[in-house]
Amino acid sequence: MVELAGIGPGPFAAMLLADLGADVVRVDRPHGGGLAIDPAHDVTNRNKRSVVVDLKADGGADVVLALADRADILVEGFRPGVAERLGVGPEVCHARNPALVYGRMTGWGQDGPLALRAGHDIAYIAPTGTLGMIGEPDRPPAVPANLVGDYAGGSLYLVVGVLAALHHARATGTGQVVDAAIVDGTAHLGAMIHGMMAVGSWQDRRGANLLDGGCPYYGTYETADRQYMAVGALESQFYAEFVTLLGLEGHADSHKDISRWGELREAVAARFRTRTRDEWTEVFDGTDACVAPVLSLREAPGHPHLAARGTFTDHGGIVQPAPAPRFSVTRTSVRTGPALPGADTADVARDWDVPDLLKGSPA
Numbered sequence: 001m002v003e004l005a006g007i008g009p010g011p012f013a014a015m016l017l018a019d020l021g022a023d024v025v026r027v028d029r030p031h032g033g034g035l036a037i038d039p040a041h042d043v044t045n046r047n048k049r050s051v052v053v054d055l056k057a058d059g060g061a062d063v064v065l066a067l068a069d070r071a072d073i074l075v076e077g078f079r080p081g082v083a084e085r086l087g088v089g090p091e092v093c094h095a096r097n098p099a100l101v102y103g104r105m106t107g108w109g110q111d112g113p114l115a116l117r118a119g120h121d122i123a124y125i126a127p128t129g130t131l132g133m134i135g136e137p138d139r140p141p142a143v144p145a146n147l148v149g150d151y152a153g154g155s156l157y158l159v160v161g162v163l164a165a166l167h168h169a170r171a172t173g174t175g176q177v178v179d180a181a182i183v184d185g186t187a188h189l190g191a192m193i194h195g196m197m198a199v200g201s202w203q204d205r206r207g208a209n210l211l212d213g214g215c216p217y218y219g220t221y222e223t224a225d226r227q228y229m230a231v232g233a234l235e236s237q238f239y240a241e242f243v244t245l246l247g248l249e250g251h252a253d254s255h256k257d258i259s260r261w262g263e264l265r266e267a268v269a270a271r272f273r274t275r276t277r278d279e280w281t282e283v284f285d286g287t288d289a290c291v292a293p294v295l296s297l298r299e300a301p302g303h304p305h306l307a308a309r310g311t312f313t314d315h316g317g318i319v320q321p322a323p324a325p326r327f328s329v330t331r332t333s334v335r336t337g338p339a340l341p342g343a344d345t346a347d348v349a350r351d352w353d354v355p356d357l358l359k360g361s362p363a
Helices: 009-019 060-069 082-086 090-096 121-125 147-172 182-189 191-198 236-246 258-272 277-284 304-309 345-351 355-359
Strands: 002-004 024-028 048-052 073-076 101-106 176-181 218-222 228-232 291-293 312-315 318-321
Touching: 002 009, 002 060, 009 024, 009 048, 009 073, 009 101, 009 147, 024 060, 048 345, 060 090, 060 355, 073 147, 090 101, 101 147, 121 147, 121 182, 147 176, 147 182, 176 182, 218 258, 228 277, 236 258, 277 291, 345 355
Parallel strands: 002 024, 002 073, 024 048, 073 101, 101 176
Antiparallel strands: 218 228, 228 291, 312 318
């Protein structure tokens, strides 16, 4: 796989494929670019190899095309038309390698009124209705980092798309372009919500629904030490265990009556404020009440369940999520740390039989 260096969802998608065993060669720019992240700590470039090519210089496109000739997948995240202007667009690539899967990762997609506009995660998820769903009803929408747009609506859909296209290419010998747009993927994530709204079981406003914090037994509560517990006791049997362990047996039937939700929320909040997060964690440990402590990023690797499963790993002194998902036969792992720009040029030139890489980046 060839990854034309970018930021955000493209590198994460390529990392996921590299984690699963793909030989990913990242084509970096001579002077870097994107966000100011130390390459030695950019975990999204783990399990990859890097070469440096100046696509704007004479001969640069030819080197990338030579890599594309030997690749199953190429992924780029430029604005529409940029790859074509650089000489590495899908038409020229397919003329040389008809079976190539050409993945295009953008925010707005390859067409439409906003296709050429700049943007970032938050601007992409805003018009889809997704951002407006998140947060408290009397406050501005909450920003979910760049997880919902860049990675869920972008990277994961790109990965699904290129793997499906790869399956088709191997069966038919014909590659194709995969147009992965964050707006499309993020909108698609809301499929169930749109179905619920169509039948009147979801209100088109924040904090008024079963899964958006409007329900008092599906949300977060502050504890005595100003930490938080997360509650997801939706089903009747889980709710019954929840109120029993919380000491609110008098509210055993409150979940059935929406008119009592305000009263129930106040009672639950008051009870959680009487003990610390760790004390409540002990109360609910080993039960089916569907309650869990809200941990920070630094705390998460130490959670007993995550530690037992090896959900996080330490590679080269960087604590990071381990590859996912897991397979019964083919094991995944963090094989190498972040690929440093150009560090693997000689190896890639040999393994991919592209000797022109050894000439260095065109001046």
